[in-house]
Amino acid sequence: MMAAFMVRTCLKQRSSARIWTDIIRYEQKEIQKQYSHTKMCIECHCYHTTPVYLKVRKTREEKKNRKNFIYKPKEPIKLPVVDIWRNMTVQELSDSCGRSVNEVLQAISYTDNSKYTKNTTIENRNVLYDAVKKLGAKYKVIPRPDENVKDDSVNCDAVRRPPPDSSVTVKRHPVVTIMGHVDHGKTTLLDSLRHTSVVASESGGITQHIGAFNVTLDSGEKITFLDTPGHAAFSAMRARGANATDIVILVVAADDGVMEQTIQSIRMAKEANVPIIVAINKIDKPDADIERTKRMLAEQGIHVESCGGEVPSVNISALKGLNLNELMETVVAQAEIMNLRGDPKGFVEGVVIEVTTEHGRGKLATALIQRGTLRKGSILVSGLAWAKVRAMFDHVGNTISEAKLSDAVQIIGWRELPSAGDLLLEVENERRVNVVLNYRQSQQAKDKAVDALDVIQKKQEEHNLVYKAALMERKALGRTRRIRKGPRTKEIIDDGIPRVNVVIKADVVGSVEAILDVFETYGDENRCRLDVVHYGIGPVTENDVELAEAFDGFIYTFHTSVPKSVELIANKLNVPIHHFKVIYKLIDAIKTEICKKLPPGHQEEKLGEANVLQYFQINERRKKVGVAGCRCISGVLKKNEMYRILRNDEIIYEGKLAAMKHLKEDVNTIKTNIECGLRFQDPDVIVQPGDTIICYTVHEVPASVDWDPGF
Template sequence: MFRSVMLKWLPLKHFKNEYFLQAAETGKDYTKILWNNKRHLSVSSISFKKRKSSEEKAVENQGKRVIRYAPKAGTEVVGIWRNMTVQEIANVLKKDVDHVFKALEFADKNSDTYYKEDTVIHNPQIIRDVIKISGCRFRIIARPDEDIDKEQNKDAVPAPPAPPEALRPRPPVVCVMGHVDHGKTTLLDALRDTSVVDTEFGGITQHIGAFEVTLPSGERATFLDTPGHAAFGAMRSRGARCTDVVVLVVAADDGVMAQTLESVRMARAADVPILVAINKIDKPGVNIDKTLRSLAQHGLLCEALGGDVQAIAVSALKRLHLDTLVEALILQAQLMDLKADPGGYVEGVVIEAFVDPRTGKQATILVQRGTLRKGCVIVAGNGWAKVRVLQNSAGLSVESASPATPVLVMGWRELPSAGDTVLEVESEKRANEVMRWRHNQRMKEKQESDLEAINIKESEHQAIYKQKLAQKRSLGRFRTRQEGPRQKMIQEDDHPTLSVIVKGDVDGSVEAILDILETYDDHERVRLELVSYGVGQVTPNDVEVAQAFNAIIYAFNVECPPGVARDARAAGVQLAQHNVIYKLVDAVRDQLSARLPRRRHEEPLGEANVLQQFHVSEGKKKVPVAGCRCVKGSLVRNALYRVVRGQDVVYEGKLASMKHLKEEVTTIKRDMECGLRFEDPNFIMQPGDTVVCYKMVDVSSTTSWDPGF
């Protein structure tokens, strides 16, 4: 029921703070009103109790309809968020806590909650009502302190070390290292009864492989096979960092080589024990003692010479003494007491990553902690995956992978890089957060590097500008003219350049090729520009990019679909396919050399000694003629000549006449005498001078780049 009343007008400030207006009507009724934009007051209820004091305690609704205060447009806007405390509301309103308590008595009158300063208000409608009652408008924002925490903690990090009671024994991880062609893969084939070495291009290993082997004793071990070629140093370093024991394979016939010493340095840097396997002892004439002494000279003292490094002489091809090597490995693993936590979140390392044209993105992972199962969400570098398929080293599907187990993982959204740390996260949402955070970090690093380059360019520009400005001021009213029309200000870069696109079968191979290309140092003669690179087959996009940049596509160990090959031929794009890394590098060197300008080279033809100088009549004039004998090669009439007197060159030019026995000839052979007259009639030769006959030929230049192998 509503009735009209006479109202006493109060100031707007009083209206906002007290929420009541007093009626001028006879009696002591107070009425709740709504102030609208038309400055009218409307009655909503007349059944309120009289206020007991200036600080009202509670308003009894008694089933009556209540209309809350709506702030007027133009009032202050404050930011609110979910689960605010009473103190946080007071802070954003810039009022004391008592004010919020008063507002809460009206905004949450149907609740028995006893509010304190640190009470969290979970109902967002109550927070909004308190803001409205306080005469302010609101907007939803993120919690300020949460932004800082998320910025610091968005990346996935390894879990703390597991307690000792959670650790369980695990198989050892053994990395086989050494120089190229010393028999590393053959040794692994002998241990696991396979023949991988027969499938390798060029007879060398060009990938890092991870294999789980059951030894004759029944013990299990994981072996990492690393390439021995100089180009794959990054793969060897990666294998040494994630291993427990390094087996250094040294051929008894070759001895210690460059990559042998590099493997020793990497093993020491990773602080892992070394076990030496002296291979190829079946070859005749090998000297094992010489190999041991050579190792000792480089700081690797074996037990036979009084050191603490085990050295076992084996023959991988003939399978000799392999049981002794296995026993030494098992003993070393037992001494190390290798353990890991099979529970908790998964941690590991990416051994290799590649793209299969049929099954998509794949990565070989060595699990180091936890148990990897189907359905796990993992992040690694710039990629993440929800594990769909797990395959062991034999290619069989498995349900889980325990610590020290290599496994092939399928289900990657983005392909990781070899060597990336693998971490398990709670959900796909969390994985996306980690990827965004890492992307932002990369962008920040790129901005910093770009800013540094911009500052350098700006300082160079300022220096040139100040120099030109000083020169302009020194000329006074005399101004220099522009050199040519404005169109000539844009000059094309005609410097010889080789643009390349690299596609590889696995991430490690692409990494090795890029590392080799980074050693190129002959940019002054011909530039080498890397347009793009990637893992997987050659795609139509690669052909388009190559056509735009006039680049050559180098495909290493990958197929090129027939349709893409036809498009490349039609577009005039050169596609070079290789399966041995040093042949690919040789092809790049040849292309660089082909782009160098041809140079003029002096090719000697013959040499003659001057015996006598005399003059002959030619018409009415006397001309000087040198009587010579050819002592080397032959003299050619139309060639170039140089006269050497002592150590000095006194004349260079062409002949005007070459005669033998008064006959004009074109060639003088060795031990023949002749008369030579030069084009310059004023040049007089002397007996004892040496005449050198030569011609200038164009020869191809060769780049000075040395990739190191």
């Protein structure tokens, strides 16, 4: 409440007026903070006191409340969102926004004066947008709900065509894969069939990568052969051969019988549901045992016709050409039974057998045509790679104009190399290629995101378990807060384990896969780590050398070359490059490098052995010391070597001697059947008669690595 006070006094009563004014000021301090102002009146020469209201000061409580006051901004008004689509009717808009038809018509009338009914289609999108705004909402454009959503994978991706009608199919020649154990004569059999010599050019007689050959027999029949490696490291390549073939010829040597890779080949052929023809090879050898080989095959579920089974079997000698015609007749008969047919028209479908890079021809892929006819200029897609066919070659390098059904052909013109085993499809044009690749890349990104999410969730769960365990431990100790001392820095922890960094370059993808598969069998990571810095196909490049130099690593090549310019750079940077043509020699070289990184081992060598006959003490410099009276029973005892005392096969002392005497003379060597006195460096050692003393030395030996790659 506000009240005004005025005091009028004469000059004579000035003192009392001043006192009253003070009283007023005192009383008003607690109410309104009112202060009085006194001045003299000019007319009557009296003092007039009038109230003066100043700005009220805030108390401490008001200031405190002001500080604790939280400003809350006004929440924005959220407008409802209405789904709209093209060619929407008034009734549909009414249903979508949840308003009556009349309200919708009134909102439309502000923008369009045309006559609208509830069934009228709103073709003008601006009228539709403005009507939604007039209704106090936002709009979201969506496809019409009743439209059938088409599958993007059908429209965007390239897939195989539906199976052809039998009326358009023609007879095709068979695709035959020759499989079996290493060195059982698979490549020699192909040499005899096509009258060439491939074994002489192969390293150690081992096929290092898959080969595809079109062979025309003397009878005029045409067969496409796939020669797969028999080595254990090339199991993935054998699997690709089994999945792309019509018939499998299983080569088994009559002298060795069924071996490990033979069993794997049988399993792959059964998984691919491919008929098997057994070729028992090397029947001309003296130690050949055909019946034993058939029994071993029966143990693996392969029952040949001569033993009452259903699997055809032919006894051959690939080296001397015995019974090869009979084997080919069996293949042709099996193909007739299978009635192999295909569609020679339309877009090409096939499978990539192998990929490589060649100097002068660039990126090259070997493909097997399964449908259609491939010609120069065709647009191909395989995985995330594509090509416009610039040229095609057969297995001997001759240029061909077209590749028909079941033909194996080498294709150049790839922008990026495909992956061996991928599906090969022809598309209309390059525009279609971009659509397909974009779709596949997006799908791959989605798959990676899903995989990454799974990994993140697993790591998060592991982190939560560790965190909860640590939290419970801190609670048990009465500490629930983590105290951080000093700045948080990221430290690189060196575990002290040596590493061997390698760069792998090979001729084809299959060889790289085989080498990497062998690396997976390395398990001695606690002593030395084996890291693959980079791998690829083709000749060694400058980037490979710089990468190896940065990681202090080695470059290993497999059936590929090194340009002279790159070799000069490698010599300048001191980057070693090792060349290999046989896989087990490459692995042995890596084992050697690993052993160089490891500390040398220690090996004991027993020098002599003695029996304790008596223990006695002697005075030496006024001190009693123990001496073992012994007899050397084998070898020789040397003073400066190591000694071990055994009592009931338990070691009671291991160390060196302080003195060795024969009679009363100091000696350095005691031979067999000579008695001696031995005093050990440890004066507390007490021997007993019957103890055994062994003299030995320790040699340093090169370190070895526990790595069994399976060959």
